[in-house]
Amino acid sequence: MKIKDFAAGILTGVAAGIIVNQAFQKMNPNTPAEDVLHAVKEAFKKEGPIDGSWIVMKPEPFTNNVLTMDVYRGGISRIKNGELEQYEFAANAQTGTVVELIQK
Template sequence: MTKGAKLIAALGIGFLGGLFVQRSLNHLPLSPERALSKVKASAKQVLTIDGAWIFLQKEPWSNGKLAYEVYKGGLTEKTGDEVVHYDFIVDAQTGTLLSLEAQVAD
């Protein structure tokens, strides 16, 4: 095998290895911090976010027949003198916001 052929073979193997690693990493769940970042980015389109938090442990959750591994957390929005708290549920795999509900103060 010539040096050029060896170089091309090494580049091809390196490319395929990188592609395999990338695809493997895409199947890992998001960190809680990354999931919270995605929630905040989605919610900023409709809310003025003042604060945010997230539980660090994933848990099972279902919406009808669809089952997910999720993170739960909350957002706060301050408008004037009023503070509104929202609970959210986010898919731990994709960061998709599955639920966002305002909590009514008693």
């Protein structure tokens, strides 16, 4: 096998990988914020149905006494025992971990 043929095969494989990755990203239009909201909704659904939800698509800075990070802010509402419950949350923009949950 010639070195030219080997290099051409490597370059073809890299180009194909890039094209497949771009096609996959176009087919999966979810943003990180939507992924975070989906995860929070799934956690709430374990306790019962959800009435509504929202999330701010742009991360914002969040600081508690120890940590500083970018978070997505959002909310969940549901009916529990005939009463409306509303929650607001902040989730780490990198990991999706809920770092703040407040019942309104």
